[in-house]
Amino acid sequence: MSANIVIGTQWGDEGKGKIIDLLASRADVVVRAQGGNNAGHTVASGGETYKLHLVPSGILYKDTLCLIGAGVVLDPKDLLGEFDDLSKRGISFDNLKIDPRAHITMPWHIALDGLSEKFRGNKDIGTTHRGIGPAYMDKYERSGIRFYDLVHPDIFREKAMSTGRLKNEIITKVYGGEAIDLEAVIEEYIGYGQRLKSHMADVSVLTYEADKAGKTILFEGAQATLLDIDFGTYPYVTSSHPLSAGVCIGSGVGPMMIKGVYGVAKAYTTRVGKGPFPTELFDATGDYIRDKGHEFGTITGRPRRTGWFDSVIVRHAVRVNGLSALCINKLDTLAGLDTLKVCVAYKRPDGSVIRDFPPTLEGLEGCEPVYEEFPGFSDDLSGCRRFEDLPEVCRSYIARLEELCECPVKMVGVGPSREQIIER
Numbered sequence: 001m002s003a004n005i006v007i008g009t010q011w012g013d014e015g016k017g018k019i020i021d022l023l024a025s026r027a028d029v030v031v032r033a034q035g036g037n038n039a040g041h042t043v044a045s046g047g048e049t050y051k052l053h054l055v056p057s058g059i060l061y062k063d064t065l066c067l068i069g070a071g072v073v074l075d076p077k078d079l080l081g082e083f084d085d086l087s088k089r090g091i092s093f094d095n096l097k098i099d100p101r102a103h104i105t106m107p108w109h110i111a112l113d114g115l116s117e118k119f120r121g122n123k124d125i126g127t128t129h130r131g132i133g134p135a136y137m138d139k140y141e142r143s144g145i146r147f148y149d150l151v152h153p154d155i156f157r158e159k160a161m162s163t164g165r166l167k168n169e170i171i172t173k174v175y176g177g178e179a180i181d182l183e184a185v186i187e188e189y190i191g192y193g194q195r196l197k198s199h200m201a202d203v204s205v206l207t208y209e210a211d212k213a214g215k216t217i218l219f220e221g222a223q224a225t226l227l228d229i230d231f232g233t234y235p236y237v238t239s240s241h242p243l244s245a246g247v248c249i250g251s252g253v254g255p256m257m258i259k260g261v262y263g264v265a266k267a268y269t270t271r272v273g274k275g276p277f278p279t280e281l282f283d284a285t286g287d288y289i290r291d292k293g294h295e296f297g298t299i300t301g302r303p304r305r306t307g308w309f310d311s312v313i314v315r316h317a318v319r320v321n322g323l324s325a326l327c328i329n330k331l332d333t334l335a336g337l338d339t340l341k342v343c344v345a346y347k348r349p350d351g352s353v354i355r356d357f358p359p360t361l362e363g364l365e366g367c368e369p370v371y372e373e374f375p376g377f378s379d380d381l382s383g384c385r386r387f388e389d390l391p392e393v394c395r396s397y398i399a400r401l402e403e404l405c406e407c408p409v410k411m412v413g414v415g416p417s418r419e420q421i422i423e424r
């Protein structure tokens with residue numbers, strides 16, 4: 001019996017997909033608990049590359065039960081697109097279940113995401129334009145449409161028509177946008193509901209029963225700690241809780257079920273979208289990391305901002321998630337650099353030095369990273385399979401990260417495939 005969580009410790013895109021895929025291969029049940037199709041997990045397996053948004057990674061294993069919990073905002077059109085794409089590659093969805101409580105992302109959420117971003121001008125958040133924020137707004141306003149509603153045409157029609165009318169008022173009269181054809185959308189989405197209805201099941205019950213039966217459960221994180229609505233760099237965050245605690249709320253299980261929390265970080269830092277990034281590089285080293293690490297967004301294709309490893313933020317992630325282990329990915333990307341730097345603290349404009357990540361943007365303003373330097377390495381790490389195979393400089397780099405972040409590093413990634421994860 002074991003239930004583990006995999007969480008992102010930075011601003012997302014840490015390579016969670018690869019770690020999740022490895023752990024999913026040992027799991028009976030894989031659960032996605034929050035976020036939506038703003039997530040993009042790239043999984044390389046059996047010579048194929050899969051880009052998953054909403055479908056839990058366990059789908060690649062035919063006997064694994066895959067669950068989408070109540071905390072997810074679900075875009076049925078996108079989900080069915082993923083179904084079609086994966087079906088062509090011989091993958092079945094019979095084992096995928098969706099909680100009736102999960103909220104539905106509707107076309108007006110997507111429209112309002114774009115319109116509100118435009119309205120913010122240069123203060124935009126840089127969202128993925130997937131309607132995530134507006135869908136969660138409706139959920140918390142208690143006017144959302146849930147998966148249960150979607151699969152019941154009469155209920156759906158009534159709710160979608162009344163909400164849609166109001167949204168059209170906002171779209172046209174507040175933002176000057178184009179009204180959505182509600183009749184057409186309702187018909188289209190009723191069709192999606194009918195295609196998905198056989199997948200409806202109570203995820204909280206299924207997870208609880210699986211745990212009681214001694215099954216291995218994996219909760220796969222999406223987004224990351226610094227994108228959390230409360231503990232991230234608000235307002236440059238997503239609208240959900242990508243923390244370990246969010247997994248319990250989003251799937252309907254208690255914290256005592258969880259046996260381990262894995263935090264995934266890259267050996268450097270990246271961020272897409274706007275918002276603070278203390279160790280960001282604007283020089284040739286940043287470009288080198290971006291090119292070598294293929295740092296371009298899975299969802300939007302945007303070039304990712306790049307910078308040095310920041311132990312202040314990863315230590316923050318260790319604390320807010322109660323991490324039991326760290327996985328450091330993409331160490332191989334740093335090969336070829338003369339010197340490596342790690343941020344160990346921030347120096348404030350008044351000269352004081354802090355090690356705890358400030359709770360507000362104002363507290364972060366003017367903070368300069370304090371760096372420790374390490375010798376670089378030029379070895380090709382892609383063939384290393386044991387920790388002892390890594391060059392001494394890499395081993396001491398990892399040992400220092402463990403000290404600074406106050407968490408053991410249990411896995412090190414040296415390449416894109418599942419086999420290129422060194423387990424300790």
Ligand code: IMP
Nearest residue numbers: 012038039126127128223237238272273
């Ligand atoms: P939203 O989640 O689309 O509202 O976007 C809010 C912020 O979170 C933007 O900066 C996005 O780029 C970022 N974001 C959302 N999901 C992910 C993810 O899975 N990986 C990385 N960044 C993400």
